[in-house]
Each structure stands twice: as structure tokens, then as C-alpha cells.
Amino acid sequence: MVAEPVWSVDPRTGKEREQVAEEATPEEIDQAVRAAHAARTALADRKARAALLRGAADLLDAARDKVVEAADAETALGPVRLTGELARTTAQLRYFADIVDEAAFLDVRISRPDPTTTPPTPDLRRMKIPLGVVAVYAASNFPLAFSVPGGDTASALAAGCPVVVKAHPLHPATSELCAALLRRAAVEAGLPEDVVVLVHGFDAGVELVRHPLVAAAGFTGSVQGGRALFDAAAARPVPIPFHGELGSLNPVVITEAAAEERAEEIGAGLAASMTMGMGQFCTKPGFVLAPAGAAGDRVTAALTEALGDVEPGVMLSRRMRGHFLTATYEDAQAEGVTAPVHPGSASPEAVVPGFLLTDAAVLLDGHRHVLLQETFGPVTLVARYSSREEISAVLGLVPGNLTATLQAADEDPEAASLLAELTPLAGRILVNGWPTGVAVADAQHHGGPYPATTSPSTSVGGTAIERWLRPVAYQSTPEHLLPPELRDDNPLGVPRR
Known part of the structure; x- marks a missing residue:
């Protein structure tokens, strides 16, 4: 040999x-x-x-x-x-x-x-x-x-x-x-x-x-x-x-109360987390459930604004860059999906971050196999839900994860039940934080249900x-x-x- x-x-x-x-x-x-x-x-x-x-x-x-x-x-x-x-x-x-x-x-x-x-x-x-x-x-x-x-x-x-x-x-x-x-x-x-x-x-x-x-x-x-x-x-x-x-999607659920209370803060925090290291962290929030309506629109508007301030970046290899561009293009072409900020190529070397937008109903209508997969790089999928029942139904499609995040308001009536639904999905559960950054500590857990x-x-x-x-x-x-x-x-x- x-x-x-x-x-x-x-x-x-x-x-x-x-x-x-x-x-x-x-x-x-x-x-x-x-x-x-x-x-x-x-x-x-x-x-x-x-x-x-x-x-x-x-x-x-x-x-x-x-x-x-x-x-x-x-x-x-x-x-x-x-x-x-x-x-x-x-x-x-x-x-x-x-x-x-x-x-x-x-x-x-x-x-x-x-x-x-x-x-x-x-x-x-x-x-x-x-x-x-x-x-x-x-x-x-x-x-x-x-x-x-x-x-x-x-x-x-x-x-x-x-x-x-x-x-x-x-x-x-x-x-x-x-x-x-x-x-x-x-x-x-x-x-x-x-x-x-x-x-x-x-x-x-x-x-x-x-x-x-x-x-x-x-x-x-x-x-x-x-x-x-x-x-x-x-x-x-x-x-x-x-x-x-x-692999891990690291889902995020934003309650309507949280969006009404601090939409701009949540949108900016999501942008910072999903673009850290050009989205090449295993704990990147790759899937977000946000409320439909005015409060949810404020979150996506803040996310759009924050992503506009992120400089293009080089990914770890040309092969990974190619996979990122192909995956985000194909996802953006899926039925019921738009790209308010289109992730893509900024130059032969660099990529720009972005996010895709859809409705929870689209995921529940058979497109989950395309969209509920990890994409390595600076992109996340935001799905708008219209009811508490839609949150539960979509979470039932999500595979195992390293992390799951709940963005909730003080005295949020949905917080306890949503936390209970997120717990079986991941090894680390966050409330009002972001999953990128894993402290080396006695109580840390970096793992989760398969395929995480x-x-x-x-x-x-x-x-x-x-x-x-x-x-x-x-x-x-x-x-x-x-x-x-x-x-x-x-x-x-x-x-x-």
C-alpha cells in the first residue's frame, strides 16, 4: 500500500x-x-x-x-x-x-x-x-x-x-x-x-x-x-x-409573551449566536419557533437588521462552503419557504449569513425531511406558529439535540409546560439565553438524544x-x-x- x-x-x-x-x-x-x-x-x-x-x-x-x-x-x-x-x-x-x-x-x-x-x-x-x-x-x-x-x-x-x-x-x-x-x-x-x-x-x-x-x-x-x-x-x-x-438543530422556542416583551433583544441575540464562528458551532441555534403576528414580526425584523451588520466570513474549507451554499439554496426553494436575508456567497472565498422563514403548518404538511436537518454554517430556519398546539406538533418532529432553548417572559403562563416538552429533546436546556458557548464545569452536559x-x-x-x-x-x-x-x-x- x-x-x-x-x-x-x-x-x-x-x-x-x-x-x-x-x-x-x-x-x-x-x-x-x-x-x-x-x-x-x-x-x-x-x-x-x-x-x-x-x-x-x-x-x-x-x-x-x-x-x-x-x-x-x-x-x-x-x-x-x-x-x-x-x-x-x-x-x-x-x-x-x-x-x-x-x-x-x-x-x-x-x-x-x-x-x-x-x-x-x-x-x-x-x-x-x-x-x-x-x-x-x-x-x-x-x-x-x-x-x-x-x-x-x-x-x-x-x-x-x-x-x-x-x-x-x-x-x-x-x-x-x-x-x-x-x-x-x-x-x-x-x-x-x-x-x-x-x-x-x-x-x-x-x-x-x-x-x-x-x-x-x-x-x-x-x-x-x-x-x-x-x-x-x-x-x-x-x-x-x-x-x-x-449533529444537532438546537431548537429555540420563543413564546408570544417573550416576543411582546423584548423582541428586539431576542432577534439580536439570535443573530449573534447563529453567526458565532460563521455558524460552525455544534450548538448553533438552527431552528426557531416564533409566534405569528406583530410580535413575531418584530423578532424577525430585529434578526434581519442584526444580520445586516455581520461581515462575510470564510468557512473551514471549500467543501463545507459548497455544502452550505447547496443546502441553503435547496431549502430556500422548498414550498412555503422564503429567505428574508438570503444566506449565500459573498465572494469566491466568503459567505454571508441569513435566515429562512416558513410557517409551522408547512413543516406539519410533509416538508420536515427537507427542513429539519442541521445545516453547517451561518443560517437558521424560523417557523411561525399560530397556536400552542402547533408548537407541540412541530416539536414532535424534531430529532435529538445537544441543546434546546426557551425564550420566555417573567410569569409566562406557557413556560413550565414548554420546558417540560423541550427537556426530552436535548441534553442541555436553556431559558432566556443562547446555546453557543459551553462552560467547562462539574454540572455541564454536552450530549443529547440521538443523533446529537x-x-x-x-x-x-x-x-x-x-x-x-x-x-x-x-x-x-x-x-x-x-x-x-x-x-x-x-x-x-x-x-x-
């Missing part, structure tokens, strides 16, 4: 910048996974894991200018956005180092013997242990925070799992730079550099998920690509957990570490044979119940 070159491409011009690497062959994938697998024993040292995570954050911060320059050259996301994303990435690494130090994620539970229960309870001691090698599939739209040094890598390393990252083809040079820094941090922490391994190539992704030593996978990307890998993970002789983030994600886990926040762990219970085990975390004297001082 001849290895194909991997090129770094400038999204502003579509021209190749430099050859970065070569696509990994099946033999090289096998070597990468086996090298990571051999490093797993060293990761059992929690102090070394915490040192690795903090060291990686320090090295990334020290190389900030170089990292931001590389990422901007490959994504056109701009130095301001990427500097903020790098700060989020390094903060996330340190956040997981703190979680490792605290050790509550081990979830240690001890049940003392009790012969009086039915059946009698033996001595039981339970904790969580790492699964093994994790395959991480980098995202296109976050070259740092959801890529090589991103959340899946950070949480897997925190759990004690070595990582093999499949680089995203849209930022291979950034991936190589970040992987080198993580591997250097591992060595400085006294760990093998192969606790993090980087590979390139489409076929590499399939080979990874099929490798018998890969124990779990984390993916952020499209429905088509994620579902293919999910099916491959399930079809293995030994299936593995596949935590995939595939393929599992009920989160890729952001402290509980992301649970993706890469499994519980083990030791029964009637002599003290000297128990892991230190489960011994009576608790020599490591871990939290326990």
Missing part, C-alpha cells in the same frame, strides 16, 4: 500550504495502537497523570503564538477566537488534573459484611478502572478544544487511558504541533511519550475503531461519518463504547471522565490483595462511601 500525502490547506485560498505527514497504513495503525497499549501501565500513577495534564497546558500556553498562527492558517477562525479557544483548552487540561488529584471519579464504595441481610452481604469493595486505549476523532470546527489536546484526550488521560488521535484533515499541521507538545509533556512527567499517539488518514479512522486493543472511542463530526464508525464499533467481535457527537450523540454521556465537564472507566467490585478479598484505594487504611486518601 502506498501512503498518501497529508497536506495542510489554506481555507482562504483553497491552496495547499505544505505536506505535513502521510496517511497511516494498516501496519502503522497497528504499531500506534500497540505502542499506546504498552504505555497504559505507566498511566496508573495518578500523580504522573496530573503532572502530564498540567505540563501539557503549560507547554501549550508557552507556544501560544505558534499554535494560534498554525491553527488560523488552516481554519481561518482568526487569532482572537483561537486565542480564546487555546485558553479554554489549557484550562480544561488543568481542570482534569484537579479531578485526578481529588480522585472522587474513582467512585470508591465499600459495603461491610452483614449476615443479617437477605441474602447475606459479603465484604464488597467497588471502584472504577480505566478501559484501555481510547481512539479520539478530532473535530473540524475546534482545532484545539475538540481536537488533539481537547476534551476527549484530556478526560481519557485523566481516567488513565492512553490515546490514539485521528487528526482531522482540515488542520493536520496544528495537530502535529499539539501532539508533539503533549508527547513532550508526557516525557517530562516521567511517562512514555506514546501515551498520546497521532495518526492521519480516512482509512486510519476505520482501522482504529476495529483494532482489538482499542477499548473505546470518542468522535465529533457528521452524522454520516459518525454513524459509520458507530456501526463498525458495534460490529466488532468484541463491541466497544463509541461516544459520538453527530450516540450515548448518554458528555464530552464536556467533569463527568466526561466516566466515558473511559468501568466499575469493578472485589468480594471477600484479603486486605493485602486489594488495590490501595480499597484498603481499610486508605493509604492514598481517596474519597470513599
Whole structure:
């Protein structure tokens, strides 16, 4: 097999910048996974894991200018956005180092013997242990925070799992730079550099998920690509957990009372959220239910005005730009749809944001298969409803999402019932806010019903570490044979119940 070159491409011009690497062959994938697998024993040292995570954050911060320059050259996301994303990435690494130090994620539970229960309870001691090698599939739209040094890598390393990252083809040079820094941090922490391994190539992704030593996978990307890998993970002789983030509409419901109270604020907020990062956020509000009538018209008028102030922007690749232009054109041609602000091409490089307008009745009349699909880029669909019943009927057509947002007024009579209807549709529910921007916090959940994600886990926040762990219970085990975390004297001082 001849290895194909991997090129770094400038999204502003579509021209190749430099050859970065070569696509990994099946033999090289096998070597990468086996090298990571051999490093797993060293990761059992929690102090070394915490040192690795903090060291990686320090090295990334020290190389900030170089990292931001590389990422901007490959994504056109701009130095301001990427500097903020790098700060989020390094903060996330340190956040997981703190979680490792605290050790509550081990979830240690001890049940003392009790012969009086039915059946009698033996001595039981339970904790969580790492699964093994994790395959991480980098995202296109976050070259740092959801890529090589991103959340899946950070949480897997925190759990004690070595990582093999499949680089995203849209930022291979950034991936190589970040992987080198993580591997250097591992060595400085006294760990093998192969606790993090980087590979390139489409076929590499399939080979990874099929490798018998890969124990779990984390993916952020499209429905088509994620579902293919999910099916491959399930079809293995030994299936593995596949935590995939595939796509999300992120619906917004605006009550009539809210529109009457603050239509201009809502329209401006929607415009800012849907155009953030040129609409290339997984949490972009892509579908809005707004009231028909004067109050709803004020919302769309404010949205129109705000979009007029948004400068054209470059998308992550020419291919994504083409998909955006094709999808928005076809949606705008659908029966019952208009484009008050037409999303489209501003130049051979840039696109302009816009929104489409329809009625809830159109969606209920059989056009949902065309319109209720995520379109990657700066566009949203606004559907006008004429009754509370129409809201419920349309929400019944909406697939699973990462987020769902309710814009309501104070003392809004519809708020409680609408919140109850939105809750089954998403993993994060917002009231009077906007879904773009995902805080790294203990209570965060970034996931949702399929197709938003393929599992009920989160890729952001402290509980992301649970993706890469499994519980083990030791029964009637002599003290000297128990892991230190489960011994009576608790020599490591871990939290326990």
C-alpha cells in the first residue's frame, strides 16, 4: 500500500500550504495502537497523570503564538477566537488534573459484611478502572478544544487511558504541533511519550475503531461519518463504547409573551449566536419557533437588521462552503419557504449569513425531511406558529439535540409546560439565553438524544471522565490483595462511601 500525502490547506485560498505527514497504513495503525497499549501501565500513577495534564497546558500556553498562527492558517477562525479557544483548552487540561488529584471519579464504595441481610452481604469493595486505549476523532470546527489536546484526550488521560488521535484533515499541521507538545509533556512527567499517539488518514479512522486493543472511542463530526464508525464499533467481535457527537438543530422556542416583551433583544441575540464562528458551532441555534403576528414580526425584523451588520466570513474549507451554499439554496426553494436575508456567497472565498422563514403548518404538511436537518454554517430556519398546539406538533418532529432553548417572559403562563416538552429533546436546556458557548464545569452536559450523540454521556465537564472507566467490585478479598484505594487504611486518601 502506498501512503498518501497529508497536506495542510489554506481555507482562504483553497491552496495547499505544505505536506505535513502521510496517511497511516494498516501496519502503522497497528504499531500506534500497540505502542499506546504498552504505555497504559505507566498511566496508573495518578500523580504522573496530573503532572502530564498540567505540563501539557503549560507547554501549550508557552507556544501560544505558534499554535494560534498554525491553527488560523488552516481554519481561518482568526487569532482572537483561537486565542480564546487555546485558553479554554489549557484550562480544561488543568481542570482534569484537579479531578485526578481529588480522585472522587474513582467512585470508591465499600459495603461491610452483614449476615443479617437477605441474602447475606459479603465484604464488597467497588471502584472504577480505566478501559484501555481510547481512539479520539478530532473535530473540524475546534482545532484545539475538540481536537488533539481537547476534551476527549484530556478526560481519557485523566481516567488513565492512553490515546490514539485521528487528526482531522482540515488542520493536520496544528495537530502535529499539539501532539508533539503533549508527547513532550508526557516525557517530562516521567511517562512514555506514546501515551498520546497521532495518526492521519480516512482509512486510519476505520482501522482504529476495529483494532482489538482499542477499548473505546470518542468522535465529533457528521452524522454520516459518525454513524459509520458507530456501526463498525458495534460490529466488532468484541463491541466497544463509541461516544459520538453527530449533529444537532438546537431548537429555540420563543413564546408570544417573550416576543411582546423584548423582541428586539431576542432577534439580536439570535443573530449573534447563529453567526458565532460563521455558524460552525455544534450548538448553533438552527431552528426557531416564533409566534405569528406583530410580535413575531418584530423578532424577525430585529434578526434581519442584526444580520445586516455581520461581515462575510470564510468557512473551514471549500467543501463545507459548497455544502452550505447547496443546502441553503435547496431549502430556500422548498414550498412555503422564503429567505428574508438570503444566506449565500459573498465572494469566491466568503459567505454571508441569513435566515429562512416558513410557517409551522408547512413543516406539519410533509416538508420536515427537507427542513429539519442541521445545516453547517451561518443560517437558521424560523417557523411561525399560530397556536400552542402547533408548537407541540412541530416539536414532535424534531430529532435529538445537544441543546434546546426557551425564550420566555417573567410569569409566562406557557413556560413550565414548554420546558417540560423541550427537556426530552436535548441534553442541555436553556431559558432566556443562547446555546453557543459551553462552560467547562462539574454540572455541564454536552450530549443529547440521538443523533446529537450516540450515548448518554458528555464530552464536556467533569463527568466526561466516566466515558473511559468501568466499575469493578472485589468480594471477600484479603486486605493485602486489594488495590490501595480499597484498603481499610486508605493509604492514598481517596474519597470513599
